[in-house]
Amino acid sequence: MIGRARVKSRQSSSLSESDESRQTDGPGLNHISNGANGINQNGNGRHRATVSAGMQAVSVAERGGMTRRNYFDLGINTRETMAHVKDDKKGSSGTPLKIVSNLFHFDISRDWQLYQYRVVFSPEIESVRLRFALLYSHTDLLGKARAFDGITLFLARKLDNKVTEVTSEKRDGQAVKITITLQHQLPASSPVCVQFFNITFKKVLKMLSMHQVGRHYYNPADPVHIPQHKLVLWPGFSSSLMNYEAGLALSADISHKVLRNDTVLDFMNDLYNRTSDDRRFTETCTKELVGQIVLTRYNNKTYRIEDIDFSVNPTHTFKKAGTEISYVDYYKEQYDVKVHDLGQPMLVSQLKSKLPNKNAEPRMVHILPELCFLTGLSSQAKSDFRLMKDLASETQLTPPCRQQRLLRLVDSIQRNKEACLELENWKMLLGKQVTVTGRVVPSEKILTFDQTCHPATAADWSREIRNVKIIESQPLNDWLMVYSSRNADVAEKLFNCLQKVASGIGFRIEFPRLVQVDEGLSSVFRALSAHIRPDTQLVLCILSSNQKSNYDAIKKFLCLDRPVPSQCVLARTLNKQNMMMSVATKIALQMNCKLGGELWTVEIPLKSLMVIGIDVNRDGLDKRHTVVGFVANTNGRFTRWYSRCVIQTTNVEIGDCLRVCMQGALRCWYEINHSLPNRIVIYRDGVGDGQLQLLVEYEVPQVLSSLQEHSPDYRPKLSVVVVRKRGIPRIFLEDNGKLQNPPLGTVVDSGITRSEWYDFYLVSQVARQGTVNPTYYNVVFDTNGLKPDHMQRLTYKMCHLYYNWPGVIAIPAPCQYAHKLTFLVGQSIHREPSVQLSSKLFYL
Incomplete structure (x- = not known):
């Protein structure tokens, strides 16, 4: 019945799903692998990701390991420019605590090195599979620890000569000369090695029969069914290997993939039965499904629905290896899957292009609704209290349960012979869990009009201030x-x-x-x-x-x-x-x-201090637009705020609008205080992976120049702090051998932090169910010279000043205000609010 309808399809360069399979069913274009099928790219093998290692360009893997966005943050050393924390960035105030993290030591020898070679075939070999076969025929020379992507070879040991030439023979008897040239000898601290470690561990997860979906790995063989809501959960793990102060360590956390039991075809049929005519059905169906992420269980891959092609059904044919084959026959031959509904339309998805040419025509694939399952939750489902409660009971794990699953993962790796051999070949060993010493900073007093409240808990002081007069x-x-x-x-x-x-x-x-x-x-x-x-x-x-x-x-x-x-x-x-x-x-x-009123505040000794929160979101209607929220206090009590929101295209850097926002905030401050602030601290939220260099080299200079534009002699002390709410690292308090969530105000600034950064973790929210997620702070620029204790205490104090909740929150109040502002603009207004509202918290 669905097949009767017709809509115009965007399939200018449409491919069949089988074309996509041939290109991505393997580990992927840029995947380092030591198996003959470890790479899948176009025949010439020329498409590769380039990253920086020192001053040299290196071809390394991307898919299945860290993304390139993560990679480009690794070579940045901001701490060395800050004299006051160059030798020691740890605070000392507060009560010490024993903290257990979700990091595990990844042991390697001190002199561990990775050797990178470039491989050239003469005559040139187009087939990547053949390149693998010809090169890997020299196992005695290369050893068992090897990774090859068609051009670049990584080895665990150094060959005798810088240039090594060997000869292999094709089946037809033609001799092929292989020239292996040493390019780089990389220490374990090299960013390229860090990326290599991640890719190697992803391979270990595959050996445990786990499947990659998106960026994480899941176990479809151990699903959790929630039948009352027609949902299935795949348990899995998110992981990252990184050099921390405690050394190279694996950070692992629990992840769940939410799948719906009904297929996309079930959804379409239900919608069709509830719709009066075909035209309305096609419009509603397209509106509901375009943009959704679906999973095809026959190959455990995810696709984003770009369109629905009602003019094509499973009986249509496409070219496969030069011959015509129907979708029905293809799925039977390739996956042993029988297609039942021969009248269903086809979903259209655009492949993630790995081509360097951004102007290349997009490649589209057709996939069957009958074989696709919607992932995630609809907005209607998210508003269902019972559903979310039942889901939380499975996904929000307590510290003991989370720890149990992490230890089970480590045990599975250590008991798997293939995984152990893989690590052993590269001289790696998964070690013990990382423990560090944290501190609990003193609690804060809440100041109102004529009283000082000492809350029983910083999590919620609503009772204490219910009948207390607000400041103004x-x-x-x-x-x-x-x-x-x-x-x-x-x-x-x-x-x-x-x-x-x-x-x-x-x-x-x-x-x-x-x-x-x-x-x-x-x-x-x-x-x-x-x-x-x-x-x-x-x-x-x-x-x-x-x-x-x-x-x-x-x-x-x-x-x-x-x-x-x-x-x-x-x-x-x-x-x-x-x-x-x-x-x-x-x-x-x-x-x-x-109206501009003031509710409460906390004691902050620093005078003439402006604290700024910046957040960035995409516009809900037009993804080409970025919504930048900027919020700054305008008085010394941190109770009045200047707010500004700017919408700009995504190809314009964020720093371009900061000048306008900063000028407005300084003018407002001067009107109220009749002077300019001596200190400025910026909490920058919304910084994506790989944007750290851009922030340091572009945004910070923009802020500095805007300060000087206001007054040539104006030189306030400035700190820029990157805020990240969601990260893999978790911390647990160990008390008499039992793990629990750490108390509010817990700070960790050693061991699980990075030696090249001035960073720390802070717990400023309560996890009423599950495990708390500490907020990560990275001070990337600092001329204020505040001691680590003072920076950490200031940050914690700022988490008390959000007027939409009488309790501490996960991030500093100006960041949360900026987030609320960008959410209102990005989801509802889609235009910059009137400047007449800039002195009011109108977006609460």
Whole structure:
């Protein structure tokens, strides 16, 4: 039935799925392997990844190991430029703790080296398989530890001569001369070796019958079924080998791949049965599926759906090795899979091109919906509380459970003869778990208008401040409350509750101008246009449904057309039994912040200090655009904030917009303080793998130049700190032989950190279920000269100042503010908000 519909297909350069299989069923174009089938690339073997090793270009593997993006961060040494931490970057304050990490020593000898050779065949051999066969026929010369990608050869031992010539013979008797030339003799600390270690370990995981899906490895043979939600979990591991202060170590963590039990064809059939006509079906189906990631279990590969081709079905044919074959016959011959629905359309996916030419025509493949399974969760599924709870019970592992699985992985490697032999050939040994000493920094006091609170726990101090006056409030005199007729009772109850809770915290709320509207967005817009005045302080809208398009339209109107802070509340949230006062308290605090009020602060001894948070996100509608959020405090209590958001194309570097943002923040600071800040600390979130060099060499100079542009003699002390919330390293507290999550305020700045960087880990959030994920901080530029203790304490203090939650959060407050700003713009507004709102936290 689905096959009746037709849509225009983008298949200008479409290939069959079998064409893709022939190119990627092996370990991949840039994969180092010591097997004859270890590489799969075009016949001439000329397509390879180039990376830097010193001043030389080296061909190394990419797929299956670290990506090139990760690689380019390895050669950066920022610590050597900072005199105050060049010899010692460790802090000393706080209570010492014994910390167990998820790192395992990867033991190699001190004089371990990797030898890189270039291999040339004469006459030239086009077939990569034949190159492997001809070269590997000289096992006595090369040894067992070897890795070849068609051009570059890595060996664990050095050949006698710099240039070695050998001869092999093809089946037809033709002699082929092979010239093996030594190019580099690489120590274990070389970035190329680090990448090589990762690729070797990925091969070890394959020997354990694990399959690569995306960047991680999973075990399809040991699935976890969640039948009540039609979901399947594949358990697996994410891993990375890196040189840490404790030496070369494997960082391993637990990963899960979420698969749905129903196929894409099941989804399409269900949608077809719920749709009235073919045209609407094709439009809805394309909208729902394009952009989704699917997994084909016959080869355990993932594909991104680019389009749906309703003009092709499984009975159509394509060329394979010069002959025509139908999709039905192909899947039967290649995978022994029988295709049942002969009328189903085909999904179109674009191959990830490994060609160096960016202008090359994209290559597309056709895959069958019947054989594809959707991965991940839909937005509807994510809003299902029961589903997420059941999923969390399987994926959010406690420290003991996580440790048990990690030790099981190590044990599996050590018991697998093939894996042990692979490591032994390269003179490697997987060793013991890395333990370090951490510290717990002192807890913070929460300062309000006239009281100092000592929270029982830094995780949540909502009870302590419930009836405490906030630092400063802005009286709410002129504001609108917009609601539909069926929510009139809810609106009245909300206002009464707001007045009760507001009096307790010292926030004066006058009676609003009540605007009752009909159901429908157009009615809301007419009301807003008619009632918003120049002196209107805030608009509160009670929404009947959580339809995103309605929320987006209202926020866009109130951030662009009629810039005024706004608060949107769902009617069903207010209708929850015994929750009205609690919800009203949170709403009152948010409303106060959006007017420019101040809730609480912590004691920060540093004077004249500006702290900036920067985050970067992609626009939700146009991926070619990047949303940059910039938030900076404008007073010495760190309670008022300047916010700016800039949208730019992705090919423009982030530093280009920092000048505008920095100038605005300095002007705002000067207007309030009548002087410029003496110190500036920038917490830079949203830095992707491989962007560290760009940040150091491009963004930091942009910031410095913008400071000098403001005033030629202005030379504040500056620190730039990269923030990363999600990383593989985990830490556990060992207490009487048992592992548990470390307490709030735990800092680790040795052992599992990098010797060439000024970095540390900080635990500033509570994992109520599962294992805590520490936040990683890397100080890449620093003229402030703060002691490590002071930088760590300042960072922890900043995690207390996020006004949307009365407790510490995972990252510094300005970073979280910047994230909230970019999320609102990227998901709802898609344009830069009015500068009239820059002094308000309008995005909370």
